[in-house]
Amino acid sequence: MENYKCKSVGIVGSGIQGVCTGLQLIKKGIPVTIFDRHDPLSNEFKPASYGNAGHFSPYAVLKFNRPDILKDVPKMLFSSYGPLSLKWNYFFKLIPWISHYLKNCNKKSMLHTAKYMHQICNLADSAYEEIFREIDTTNMLEKKGIIYVWSNKNLKSRNLEIKVRNDLGIKQKLLSKNEVLKLEPNLNPIFDKGVLYENSMFTKDPHGILKEIFRLFLKKGGKFLQEDIKSLKQISENKTVIKSEHNEYNFEKTVIAAGAFSKKLTDQLGENIPLDTERGYHVHFKGMEKLISRPIICLDRGFSLSPMNQGLRAVGTVELGGLDNPPSKKRVDYIIKCAKEFLPQLKDHYDEWLGFRPSLPDFLPILGPSDKNKNIIYAFGHDHLGWTLGAITGKIISGIVSEDKTNLDLSPYSSKRFN
Template identity: 60%
Template sequence: MEKNLKIGIVGAGIQGISNALFLQKKGFSVTIFDRDEPGSPVASYGNAGHFSPYASVPINRPDVLTDVPAMLLSTTGPLALKWNYVPKMIPWFLQFIRNCTTKRMLHTAKNMHQILDLALPAYDELFDEIELGGLVEKKGILYIWNDQSLKSRELEIKVRNELGVDQQIVTPKEIHDLEPNIRPIYHGGVYYQYGRHARNPKKILLKLYDLFLKKGGKFLKMNIKDINFNDEKPVIKAETQSFLFDKIVIACGSFSKKLTDNLDEKIPLDTERGYHVHFKDCDHLLSRPVIFQNRGFGITPMEQGLRVVGTVEFGGLDNPLSKSRVKNLINNAKYMMGDLPEHEDEWLGFRPTLPDYLPVIGPSKKYKNVFYCFGHHHLGWTLGPISGKIISGMIAEENTNLDLKPYSSLRFS
């Protein structure tokens, strides 16, 4: 493989920048395109900030189907629909339901575990080259729950045990010792002591972006409309200009579908809309991220305050922010923490999600010089560097001992 290949990447979030840095390590020259500046308020900016290598048990599982109707009816629940979007989502939901068997769940869990296991070492390769300055804390991540839907919790614990995930079951007293400021709403939990969290995901992303520029990378702020081909070489088309590359990577999260549809590949990518709010100057109340599983939300102590994140809303890319979802987060935060000041920063972002809850990492179906890296749902932040490392190895035509077939887009054709 010749070294001086020119690679174009569409997307400047954690996926795009991670791909770029690992491609630079292999000696390629890289240009990133995005319609926004890196660190703008999209998913890599607004996520929960978890580095969660244990999170292999997917949402597609048998017990979820019985839980969904109750979740949708509950005002405190993690799930919501924008009814105007439901007709568009029906094909996705049907595929999702097909993926909720025990066999498919275990397939997803095994193949998520394979890359999650490598996620933190891949981050450390990038972190070795920047000054992190306290932006990553290694204090573990705590999940708590009450006695409702315990079967679901037991299932998660069992599957993770079988995969060899290191997890510590904790009692109410141990939870209180770890996080004394949480109201006693819990009966049990799990503590993942090797979990980490970001004190400010945007600042980390920008440090990685600066490293990319320092290593000779180029960034062009442009809205990419289409991919064409000149012979077999891909051409990235913006509104008024076109750019020829040897190979390209599509890594623009939920917006990737517009490009893959144009490449005549029908990948059932949709979006889970996620929200956050901040409670400023309250980050001293928690030492680590805490997730309350019954209500499907979490709180992470960050520089901006306590960041309350959660809810899954199916509503596409065009619907406005739902005030009821924001209110839901505020109420949940107060349920967990008691009295809190006025909230700030209402944010909505899009998690790119495929119905089998595995990402797409690998070459396109029809074009050998086009690679995909999207669909990481709730784990985009955790899986950025390992996904970029995998793609860089594919582009450099290196051998790997990983089984990469499960992440191929061919599974949908």
């Protein structure tokens, strides 16, 4: 084992980014403590790493900063039912994010985002496979591919997505309606075409996977403290301080991997990062998971269907509304309506969940040191790909902490881009 310069690391956040980062660091022999107000092994802990659609989506490099859909955004925001909505009491707080988003909503920025999402997405599956060799994934992982479907009314947007992915060398198989139905015969044929990412993995239990990785982290010597972190700062060249309500902890370096909650800490550091929240929802239909064999993403409607161990999970939509607003019944009703249109066999749902995606207006994550505090490292802002990028984020951040050389161009993920 190499003798790394860094002697101790504190990580704020026990979601998939924090746990994977902790695991990679502890493998290097660097002492690590993860902090979170929730215990990752508790069934009461239901972050984005619990409630997501379960997709490993290394192909999903084209994001929302697209000029072809900008014209549709106002109409979607004013609609009660649709893939995008806004909590209007949050509008003024969202203005900094909107301002940066509009600057980045052009073809050049769109392709820049796609290029640098592809750089890390292309490494995502292999990073996970290294971890999966060390944990028990029984009845949690499948490799049957993932299908996207759409109608002809948005054909121009779909063709753009297909072209960008082709240009980046991403494997995709275009499907006719009949070809989709051969794979998923229970689907209501209310779509026109589809695409299959046939080598893609998905998990039927994201929280179970997170727990297994966390147990591996503990087994290898990592520590966990259930503390609600209130502040942190760098006080010298080799010392950072993490404070909870009653305790104070010293580390050489600190990683902020708190997802959508990270901004509360970065604001204290004097770094004005336009991180905000895309709220997403899910519901389950008990005993209905065998209606489909793999995840189905319905692009026109902004939601997906995933076979889970808990039942069939219908998940999605984007609601811009911050961390503190209550859940929206209309969002849940919309997802249920869409799910039953695609699978008329569905009966009553049995639970509802709201989670928070950490969103940056150029849709690239922040991976790297704070601009003002070099021993504080950022690992957040993964938007819809937090689950996909967990393992590779852990490898990248552990490399930054231990000052390893890399062939990756990490400059596009720096927080400096918002200065």
